[in-house]
Each structure stands twice: as C-alpha cells, then as structure tokens.
Amino acid sequence: MSQITISGAxxxxxxxxLINQLVSVQTNQQNLLKGQQSSAQQRTDAYTALxxxxxxxxxxxxxxxxxxxWKGSTATSSSTSxxxxxxxxxxxxxxxxxxxxxxxxxxxxxxALASLGDVAATGPVTLTSSxxxxxxxxxxxxxxxxxxxxxxxxxxxxxxxAVRTGSAGYRLQLTxxxxxxxxxxxxxxxxxxxxTSVLAQGSDAQVTVGSDPATAYSVSSTTNxxxxxxxxxxxxxxxxxxxxxxxxxxxxxxxxxxxxxxVQQANTxxxxxxxxxxxxxxxxxxxxxxxxxxxxxxxQNLLTSVSLSGAPGVDVTRDxxxxxxxxxxxxxxxxxxxxxxxxxxxxxxxxPAAGATSSSVALTTALSSARAGSYDLQVTTAPAREQWSLDxxxxxxxQGITLTRGSTTVxxxxxxxxxxxxxxxxxxxxxxxSGFGVGVTVNGGTMVFTADSAGSAQGFxxxxxxxxxxxxxxxxxVQGTIDGQTASGLGSVxxxxxGTGGAVGLSLAVTTTAADLAATGGSLGRVxxxxxxxxRLVTLIGDANGSTGTITTAQTGxxxxxxxxxxxxxxxxxxxxxxxxxxxxxxxxxxxxxxxLKSSMxxxxxxxxxxxxxxxxxxxxxxx
Numbered sequence: 001m002s003q004i005t006i007s008g009a010x011x012x013x014x015x016x017x018l019i020n021q022l023v024s025v026q027t028n029q030q031n032l033l034k035g036q037q038s039s040a041q042q043r044t045d046a047y048t049a050l051x052x053x054x055x056x057x058x059x060x061x062x063x064x065x066x067x068x069x070w071k072g073s074t075a076t077s078s079s080t081s082x083x084x085x086x087x088x089x090x091x092x093x094x095x096x097x098x099x100x101x102x103x104x105x106x107x108x109x110x111x112a113l114a115s116l117g118d119v120a121a122t123g124p125v126t127l128t129s130s131x132x133x134x135x136x137x138x139x140x141x142x143x144x145x146x147x148x149x150x151x152x153x154x155x156x157x158x159x160x161x162a163v164r165t166g167s168a169g170y171r172l173q174l175t176x177x178x179x180x181x182x183x184x185x186x187x188x189x190x191x192x193x194x195x196t197s198v199l200a201q202g203s204d205a206q207v208t209v210g211s212d213p214a215t216a217y218s219v220s221s222t223t224n225x226x227x228x229x230x231x232x233x234x235x236x237x238x239x240x241x242x243x244x245x246x247x248x249x250x251x252x253x254x255x256x257x258x259x260x261x262x263v264q265q266a267n268t269x270x271x272x273x274x275x276x277x278x279x280x281x282x283x284x285x286x287x288x289x290x291x292x293x294x295x296x297x298x299x300q301n302l303l304t305s306v307s308l309s310g311a312p313g314v315d316v317t318r319d320x321x322x323x324x325x326x327x328x329x330x331x332x333x334x335x336x337x338x339x340x341x342x343x344x345x346x347x348x349x350x351x352p353a354a355g356a357t358s359s360s361v362a363l364t365t366a367l368s369s370a371r372a373g374s375y376d377l378q379v380t381t382a383p384a385r386e387q388w389s390l391d392x393x394x395x396x397x398x399q400g401i402t403l404t405r406g407s408t409t410v411x412x413x414x415x416x417x418x419x420x421x422x423x424x425x426x427x428x429x430x431x432x433x434s435g436f437g438v439g440v441t442v443n444g445g446t447m448v449f450t451a452d453s454a455g456s457a458q459g460f461x462x463x464x465x466x467x468x469x470x471x472x473x474x475x476x477x478v479q480g481t482i483d484g485q486t487a488s489g490l491g492s493v494x495x496x497x498x499g500t501g502g503a504v505g506l507s508l509a510v511t512t513t514a515a516d517l518a519a520t521g522g523s524l525g526r527v528x529x530x531x532x533x534x535x536r537l538v539t540l541i542g543d544a545n546g547s548t549g550t551i552t553t554a555q556t557g558x559x560x561x562x563x564x565x566x567x568x569x570x571x572x573x574x575x576x577x578x579x580x581x582x583x584x585x586x587x588x589x590x591x592x593x594x595x596x597l598k599s600s601m602x603x604x605x606x607x608x609x610x611x612x613x614x615x616x617x618x619x620x621x622x623x624x
Contacts, residue, residue: 015587023580030572037565039288040558046276046288047555050269050295051545057265058368058541064258064534066365067345072337073232074251081239086248089337090232093247096207098237102179102224105202107186109193112169116145116162120172120192127156127174130184130202131400131411142192144170158185173199180204180222182411205237207244219429228432252333252340256313256326259344262534263314263324266302270321273299294550301540309533311343346531348508350377355519359512361527364493366535368542371502374528379480382512383454383492386475388462390447392420396464401427403438403449405460410436414464420447436460451475455491478510480522503529 063069068088075086082098113120121142127135135156140146144162151160157177162170172193176183183202190196205224210216219229227234233248276289277296289295299320307316313329316322333340348363350356351374361377390401397418402411412427424440424447431438437452438460449469451458455477462469477489482496483503489495495507506529516524531539544551 015591019580019583019587022583023576026576026579027572030569030576033565033569033572037562037569040561040565043288044555044558044562047551047558050272051551051555053265053269053272054541054545054551057262057269058538058545060258060262060265061534061537061541064255064262065345065532065538067341068364070341071254072250072252072333072341073248074253075233075235075246075248077235078243078245079241081241082235082237082244082246084233084235084246084248086233088232089250090230090248091250092230092233093245094209094230094233095243095245096209098205098239098241098244099208099218100203100206100220101237101239102205102222103200103203104176104179105183105185106173106175106198106200107196108163108174108199109172109190109196111194112165112171113144113192114169116170117143118169118192120144120147121189122191123189125151125187125189127151127154127158128186128188129157130182144172144192147172147190157183172196175200176202178222179224181220182222207237220426222430222434227435250334250337252330252337255333256329259314259329260324260326262537263322266306266322266537270299270302274320292554294544294554298540298544298551301544302537305536305540306533309343309536311533312340314533342532344532344534346529346535348506348527348529350527351525353520353523353525356512356516356524357519359510359516359524361511362509363529364495364507364509366507366529366531367497367505368538368546369502370505370529370531370535370539372529372531373502374526375483375501375503375506377480377482377494377508377510377524377527378484379478379494379510379512379517379522379524381476381479381489382514382517383478383489383510384473384476385454386451386459387471387473388449388460388469389443389472390449390462390464390469391467392423392445392447392464395420396423396466399465401447401462401464403431403436403460403462405436405458408436410434420445423447448472453491454478458491480510482506482508482527 070088071086072089073086073091075084075090077084119142121139123139123142125137125139125147127137129135135154137150137154137156139150148160148162151158151174159175159177161173161175163173165171172190174185174187174196176185179202181202181204187196204220204222205226206218206220207226207229208216208218219226224238225234225236229235230246230248233246235246273289273295276287277292278287279285279290280287303316303320303322306314306322312332313325314322315325329340346363346366348361350359350361352359359379396414397416398414400411400413401423402409410431412423412430414423418426420442424442427440431440437458438449439452441448441450449460449462451460454475456475458475461471478492478494479489480494481487482494483499483501485496485499485501485503487494487496492509492511493507494510496503496505498504506527508527512524543549546552
C-alpha cells in the first residue's frame with residue numbers, strides 16, 4: 001500500500017527537498033558511470049567508423065592488386081561504324097576495309113495462312129543445317145501456332161515467328177539464332193504453305209587488310225566482332241567501310257584514377273586517426289584514440305607499407321600522409337607496364353633447384369592471408385595442353401573438319417584448291433573469333449591442333465568427314481604442393497586456399513616440363529613471394545579488420561564495456577529507487593511520530609491548563 005506524506009506537516013521541515021538532496025548525493029556515483037559509458041560509446045563509434053573506412057580501402061586495394069584486370073591501354077577507331085576495346089597493356093594498330101557484315105540466315109514462307117489455327121504442316125518439320133545435319137521437329141496438330149512453338153523449343157538453333165502481313169494473313173519466318181555463313185539452313189515439311197524463300201542469306205563478317213592484291217589478305221568472323229588481330233584488341237563492325245584504322249596504346253590513366261582514390265581513402269583514415277589521437281590543451285581532454293596501441297600500430301604499419309613498396313608515384317610525407325604524383329606514375333607505367341604492375345600487385349620468382357632448367361612461376365593472385373616469404377614448390381604432375389593431329393594426306397578437299405568441346409563445335413569446309421597451310425590459317429581465324437581456344441599448325445601433311453592453355457577442362461576432339469583425329473597429349477592440370485601442403489591445380493595454376501603459414505592464399509602459374517620433374521623428383525625449388533603496395537594493404541587491413549583483428553578486438557572490447565556500464569547504471573536505478581523509498585518511509589514515520597507527540601503535548605497542555613483554572617476558582621470561594 002502506497003504511503004501518503006505531507007512534507008514537513010508535523011516537523012515544519014521540507015522533507016521532500018531533503019530526500020531529493022540525499023538521493024542526489026548518491027546519484028553522483030551513477031553519473032560517473034554514465035560519463036564513463038559516454039566515453040566508451042564514443043570509442044565504439046570511432047572504431048566502427050574506422051572499420052568501415054578500412055573495409056572501403058581494402059576493397060579499392062584488392063581491385064588494384066588484381067593487376068591482370070588492369071585496363072592499361074586505350075583503343076581508338078577512325079570510324080563510327082567500328083568500335084574497338086583493348087585489354088591489359090595492348091598496343092599496336094591495324095588498317096583494313098570492312099568488306100562484309102555478319103548476318104543470320106533467314107527464311108520466310110512464300111504464301112500466308114488466314115489464322116494461327118490453320119494447319120501449316122501435316123507432319124514433322126525438318127530443319128537441315130549447312131553441314132547436312134537434320135533436326136526433325138514434332139509439331140503436334142500442325143497448326144501455325146503449334147509449329148512456331150515446337151520449332152522454338154526444338155533446340156535446332158532456329159527461331160520461328162508468325163508474321164502478320166496485313167489482310168493476306170500470317171507468314172512463317174525462320175531465323176538462325178546466330179550469325180555467320182554456316183548458319184544457312186533449309187526447312188521442309190511445311191506443306192500448309194506454297195514453299196519458302198531466303199529472306200536473308202547467312203554471312204560472315206569480313207575485313208581485308210592491304211590494298212595490293214598480291215599481298216592483301218582477308219579475315220572472316222562468324223560474328224561482327226574480331227578478336228586478337230592486334231593482340232589484346234577486339235573490334236566490332238556494323239557496316240561496310242574502307243580505310244578503317246583501329247589502334248591501341250598503353251595508357252595508365254584508368255589505373256591512375258584508382259590509385260588516386262586509394263591514396264585519398266588512406267589519407268582520410270590517417271587524418272582521422274591523428275585528430276582522434278590528439279590532446280586538446282584548451283579543453284584539457286584527450287581524443288578517443290589517445291594512447292590506443294592498436295590504432296597507433298595500424299597507423300605505423302600503413303605508412304611503412306607504402307614506404308617499403310617502391311610503388312612509383314606514391315610516397316609518404318613528413319606529416320604522416322600519402323601523396324600521389326600522377327605524372328610520375330604514368331611515365332613509369334609507359335616505360336614498364338609489367339614492372340609497375342608488380343610493384344602494386346606483387347610478384348613470385350622461382351629459385352630453381354639443380355636440374356630445373358625449364359621451370360618458372362608467376363603470381364596469379366594472392367589473398368590477404370599470403371605473407372612475403374620463400375616457400376618450397378613440389379610438382380607431381382606437370383600442366384599439359386591438349387593436342388591432336390589430323391593426317392590430311394595433303395588434301396581433304398570437299399570435306400569438313402570439325403572440332404568439338406562439350407556442346408561447342410567449330411567446323412570448316414575444305415574448299416577445292418586450298419592448300420593445307422591456307423586451311424590452317426582459315427581455321428585459326430575461325431577458332432580465334434569463336435573463342436574456342438585452340439591453334440592449328442602444319443607439320444608436313446599433318447595438321448596439329450593445340451589448346452591455348454593447359455588443363456583437363458581444355459580437352460577437345462578433332463576429325464574430318466572421313467577420319468578421326470589422333471590425340472597426341474591429353475590436357476592435364478598441374479598437381480603438387482606449396483610450402484609442403486597439398487595445393488589444388490586448375491590448368492597451369494597451383495593454389496593453396498587453406499592451410500597454415502604465410503603461403504596460404506597464393507596462386508601460382510607454373511611452367512615446367514616432364515624432363516625437369518624427372519631431374520628434380522618434382523622438387524623444383526623455392527618460390528619467393530614479394531607483395532606490392534596494394535597487396536600489402538589488403539593483408540594489413542585483413543590483419544586489423546578481420547574477425548580476430550586488432551581493430552575488431554578493440555571494437556568488441558569497447559562495445560562490451562558500454563554494455564557492462566549500462567548494467568551497472570541500471571543497477572543504480574534500482575538502488576536509488578529503493579533508497580528514495582527508504583528515506584520516504586523514514587521521514588513519513590518521523591512526521592507521524594512528531595504529529596502524535598504534538599497531539600499528546602496539546603492534550604497534556606489542555607489538561608494542565610484546566611487543572612490550574614479549577615484551583616484558582618476554589619481558592620477564591622474559600623476566602624469569601
């Protein structure tokens with residue numbers, strides 16, 4: 001039951017004020033805790049902001065460390081109908097005439113049907129490709145609507161459409177899904193129509209290089225895009241044109257933009273650390289990072305990483321900030337793109353063991369876990385490129401040569417009068433533009449087909465209409481260990497994604513031979529890994545910002561401290577409430593007691609006053 005009090009009703013004291021003052025004295029302890037919690041929360045917020053900034057910096061550094069993806073060149077075209085792109089650090093130029101544009105083969109019926117429900121075919125429809133391959137399509141009831149649906153679902157590489165041609169009704173249009181001369185096809189079984197005619201002839205895109213008929217040559221592509229006529233440069237044509245020049249030149253501008261962003265992000269972090277670590281003599285207060293060993297170590301390591309990297313254009317100032325000399329970087333990049341890339345990404349070099357005369361390594365990628373160091377390299381299986389041979393007998397005129405990898409095929413028809421070398425050149429162009437990843441050479445009367453890269457996934461088959469080719473070498477993935485730990489192989493790349501030690505996170509492109517493996521027993525030597533600036537930053541931030549990193553640990557500790565103080569503050573809330581209730585009870589009891597005492601005293605005073613009055617009256621009567 002709650003108590004009802006009237007402050008000082010009996011005592012005349014302002015007991016409510018006295019209670020508030022006494023509680024306030026005890027509240028000072030809670031206020032101290034709240035002040036400590038506010039400071040801890042500021043530290044938590046500062047760690048959170050720092051962690052977020054470090055994550056952004058790490059992302060930029062990781063992009064920069066992947067030097068294989070650098071856009072280190074710029075491509076130009078003299079014609080608006082030809083667009084060019086460049087990859088890596090490609091350079092060079094080519095002038096040519098666009099003499100043909102790729103088109104998809106297309107047929108259309110010569111007559112029309114009144115509605116989509118009219119019968120277009122009374123039986124299966126047969127689609128025959130230019131190579132003679134037939135696809136029979138079951139069209140159900142054979143209505144025009146069913147024919148269109150069945151052909152589109154057939155996987156024959158042809159799309160079907162019912163085209164309304166005004167009041168005449170609907171005609172059926174069939175179009176190859178891809179472009180190129182080889183997409184030509186015929187259709188039979190459409191007996192609901194009078195027949196079909198060619199709407200568009202399938203054709204290859206073609207460019208001709210040179211104006212002298214004696215030396216000029218033409219290159220064809222099944223699509224309008226040509227790749228690697230100039231290494232690293234691709235271009236797409238859209239119309240016939242003469243005298244087109246595409247060119248690529250080394251240009252580090254795009255990379256420089258990324259470096260500039262990285263330096264700016266790093267300086268923002270360094271400036272923030274400096275500000276939050278400073279002591280304010282006016283207010284006599286310390287910053288949230290003052291005396292923080294984890295933050296100080298991060299600051300020092302960041303500056304040291306830049307100082308030791310030797311990355312051109314990036315330097316450290318006396319004030320503990322970074323600077324970026326863009327022109328210095330561009331000049332260095334133009335002179336040595338590969339060397340500059342290594343100074344930012346990193347490099348790996350093999351110190352070969354005795355007998356390893358044809359072995360080498362190159363750094364592909366490095367995760368944040370990789371550390372600079374020297375590591376043993378053991379290879380048990382050398383990477384190998386798939387290779388096939390085809391005996392031409394000097395002439396396979398009129399026959400098709402087909403290469404197959406999975407569901408992908410590339411075919412070439414050997415024309416009468418062509419030499420083996422001419423066919424090989426034409427095949428190389430077709431294989432290049434299709435991205436099949438195989439090259440062709442001629443050895444006497446034999447054509448040799450070799451995968452561009454090593455690995456079991458690069459396997460293929462080759463044959464002509466009259467014979468199958470012979471596999472010379474099966475594609476193989478490299479197998480072995482890095483730093484004594486089993487690594488995974490894919491093509492020529494050996495990777496150590498998990499394990500222990502500083503080699504974890506390394507991926508190495510390995511070049512070796514069976515002879516080297518035999519001479520060394522597979523122990524090819526030691527690999528020295530040297531991280532570049534961007535890779536150093538990725539590793540540094542991973543160490544600071546990871547799940548067990550120094551900044552993460554400090555942030556976790558500060559957050560825990562805030563919660564701990566909140567628990568103590570909440571306990572004080574209960575303690576103060578109880579203290580106020582105790583004081584209120586005590587003062588109420590005092591007021592009650594004093595009120596009773598006053599009542600008793602008043603009654604006694606009244607009684608005494610009455611007795612005195614009676615005595616006086618009696619004395620007067622007696623005298624009289």
